[in-house]
Amino acid sequence: xxxxIDGKLTAAQIKxxxxxxxxxxxxxxxxxxxxxxxxxxxDGASVTYVASKEKACADVGFDSTVIKLKEETSQDELLxxxxxxxxxxxxxxxxxxxxxxxxxxxxxVIKNIDYHKDVDGFHLANVGKMVLNMPGFLPATPFxxxxxxxxxxxxxxxxxxxxxxxxxxxxxxMANLMSQKGILADCTVTMCNxxxxxxxxxTRNADIIIAAIGVPEFLKGDMVKQGVVVIDVGITRLPxxxxxxxxxxxxxxxxxxxxxxxxxxxxxxxxxxPMTIVSLLENTLKSAQGKKLTWV
Amino acid sequence: xxxxIDGKLTAAQIKxxxxxxxxxxxxxxxxxxxxxxxxxxxDGASVTYVASKEKACADVGFDSTVIKLKEETSQDELLxxxxxxxxxxxxxxxxxxxxxxxxxxxxxVIKNIDYHKDVDGFHLANVGKMVLNMPGFLPATPFxxxxxxxxxxxxxxxxxxxxxxxxxxxxxxMANLMSQKGILADCTVTMCNxxxxxxxxxTRNADIIIAAIGVPEFLKGDMVKQGVVVIDVGITRLPxxxxxxxxxxxxxxxxxxxxxxxxxxxxxxxxxxPMTIVSLLENTLKSAQGKKLTWV
Numbered sequence: 001x002x003x004x005i006d007g008k009l010t011a012a013q014i015k016x017x018x019x020x021x022x023x024x025x026x027x028x029x030x031x032x033x034x035x036x037x038x039x040x041x042x043d044g045a046s047v048t049y050v051a052s053k054e055k056a057c058a059d060v061g062f063d064s065t066v067i068k069l070k071e072e073t074s075q076d077e078l079l080x081x082x083x084x085x086x087x088x089x090x091x092x093x094x095x096x097x098x099x100x101x102x103x104x105x106x107x108x109v110i111k112n113i114d115y116h117k118d119v120d121g122f123h124l125a126n127v128g129k130m131v132l133n134m135p136g137f138l139p140a141t142p143f144x145x146x147x148x149x150x151x152x153x154x155x156x157x158x159x160x161x162x163x164x165x166x167x168x169x170x171x172x173x174m175a176n177l178m179s180q181k182g183i184l185a186d187c188t189v190t191m192c193n194x195x196x197x198x199x200x201x202x203t204r205n206a207d208i209i210i211a212a213i214g215v216p217e218f219l220k221g222d223m224v225k226q227g228v229v230v231i232d233v234g235i236t237r238l239p240x241x242x243x244x245x246x247x248x249x250x251x252x253x254x255x256x257x258x259x260x261x262x263x264x265x266x267x268x269x270x271x272x273x274p275m276t277i278v279s280l281l282e283n284t285l286k287s288a289q290g291k292k293l294t295w296v
Numbered sequence: 297x298x299x300x301i302d303g304k305l306t307a308a309q310i311k312x313x314x315x316x317x318x319x320x321x322x323x324x325x326x327x328x329x330x331x332x333x334x335x336x337x338x339d340g341a342s343v344t345y346v347a348s349k350e351k352a353c354a355d356v357g358f359d360s361t362v363i364k365l366k367e368e369t370s371q372d373e374l375l376x377x378x379x380x381x382x383x384x385x386x387x388x389x390x391x392x393x394x395x396x397x398x399x400x401x402x403x404x405v406i407k408n409i410d411y412h413k414d415v416d417g418f419h420l421a422n423v424g425k426m427v428l429n430m431p432g433f434l435p436a437t438p439f440x441x442x443x444x445x446x447x448x449x450x451x452x453x454x455x456x457x458x459x460x461x462x463x464x465x466x467x468x469x470m471a472n473l474m475s476q477k478g479i480l481a482d483c484t485v486t487m488c489n490x491x492x493x494x495x496x497x498x499t500r501n502a503d504i505i506i507a508a509i510g511v512p513e514f515l516k517g518d519m520v521k522q523g524v525v526v527i528d529v530g531i532t533r534l535p536x537x538x539x540x541x542x543x544x545x546x547x548x549x550x551x552x553x554x555x556x557x558x559x560x561x562x563x564x565x566x567x568x569x570p571m572t573i574v575s576l577l578e579n580t581l582k583s584a585q586g587k588k589l590t591w592v
Contacts, residue, residue: 124424131423158491166475168428179462179487190486191475195454
């Protein structure tokens with residue numbers, strides 16, 4: 001019987017802590033952290049995500065600004081908005097909600113965000129810092145996973161960590177982070193991908209598995225060893241007529257068969273998901289506090 | 297009986313190609329690529345490395361400038377030199393020979409090099425680009441290894457690649473590169489380190505092993521499977537009274553026991569070593585040609 005890694009509870013506790021920090025800081029004459037989100041177009045999921053971030057800011061006492069631009073906004077117009085936010089000293093963090101419309105080059109937009117305000121951790125300067133183990137902004141999901149590992153005192157040193165997926169927002173950062181020297185790291189890391197011939201070979205020998213491939217219920221009980229720690233980053237809606245909404249949310253892990261063998265497991269929903277926005281808040285607070293955000 | 301991966305020959309061929317490119321470019325009125333090397337102090341190995349780089353530049357028709365500074369040069373003085381080189385339009389590539397004296401912060405110096413001229417590929421902007429699979433400068437040793445894999449048509453797709461070591465100049469870049477999508481990549485990558493409990497477990501299942509831990513003759517024949525491809529990045533001098541110089545150069549691989557089982561193996565010396573300077577020349581040529589070196 002595994003211990004459930006409760007992201008919802010952990011996220012709520014961190015939000016309380018951030019809120020208290022902000023209140024105290026403001027009481028002492030400090031400024032409120034201020035997150036700016038740019039939303040281009042009307043993609044349903046993007047609208048929902050931005051609204052959640054706005055609400056999370058309000059919950060912890062941050063100021064937030066949402067700039068809504070039309071779908072047909074040109075890249076130059078978007079870059080002008082980013083530049084204005086870069087130059088606005090009241091703004092501590094800037095996020096441009098992805099995906100962007102196809103006529104806009106996402107990498108060009110991201111690299112034009114002042115990396116000191118890049119609270120999504122997507123700017124190549126922050127990616128470089130993460131790889132070189134220098135202080136900077138970590139991307140939200142990896143940051144959230146590290147926070148959960150810390151919260152549950154999960155031993156990582158010398159452990160065999162298998163990462164399913166190599167995306168720039170989860171798999172690859174996690175591989176770089178878990179293989180660093182230090183606490184919450186020092187793992188032997190294997191990064192599997194869609195070309196891996198026998199994923200079960202790797203997962204069966206894993207002490208820690210981070211599943212981030214977006215294949216619902218991919219990891220089965222017979223693919224893991226007894227005592228494994230499982231972090232499920234997947235989130236897929238599966239049609240389910242027995243549910244009021246007509247679907248259920250599942251992760252990359254077949255919870256029913258994996259949970260009995262695991263020592264710790266993060267559920268979906270309620271595991272990694274709630275940590276993402278909280279990590280964004282943590283980055284924004286860090287930016288507002290001006291902590292160690294120079295290049296070196 | 298393994299095929300020897302001949303870095304000496306490959307490097308010589310690439311140098312010939314670079315030389316021909318430069319001659320043709322100059323004949324057409326182009327400028328000669330120009331590499332500037334900064335050497336602080338009198339560390340014996342550093343003096344030798346810089347001299348080799350200077351000679352390699354001369355061999356292929358590059359201009360080179362070596363700036364020798366005293367051991368007691370302050371960080372600010374060094375940064376002023378770097379700034380001058382950044383601003384000098386004739387200089388295409390800048391390297392600051394490492395290690396630097398202890399009173400100087402290497403990361404501060406590196407981040408002050410214009411990353412467009414960072415032909416060592418150490419600047420965090422170039423590290424970030426490498427991780428995100430964007431065009432930039434690759435560090436010399438990883439670049440050299442990729443060149444050898446290409447030269448010998450070694451299939452990497454879907455292969456199990458085990459990397460011994462997690463340094464910022466070899467192990468970590470190789471892990472990020474071999475796990476990218478594309479040719480010379482698409483591997484399942486495992487990065488082992490000094491905390492790994494049973495390295496042989498990983499190496500025995502590897503199709504490709506890249507050894508970069510600096511432990512002489514660490515990888516033995518009984519740690520590899522038949523047909524493995526072995527890239528040896530180690531280079532250690534072992535005392536040997538039977539040799540004229542009183543020492544012999546060995547790698548991280550016990551060549552005598554591993555070679556009979558390997559399909560391809562890079563020897564030490566004469567394998568990866570000669571590729572390093574050539575990769576630096578390739579980066580400098582690329583910089584001089586102004587190829588795709590914008591941020592995105």
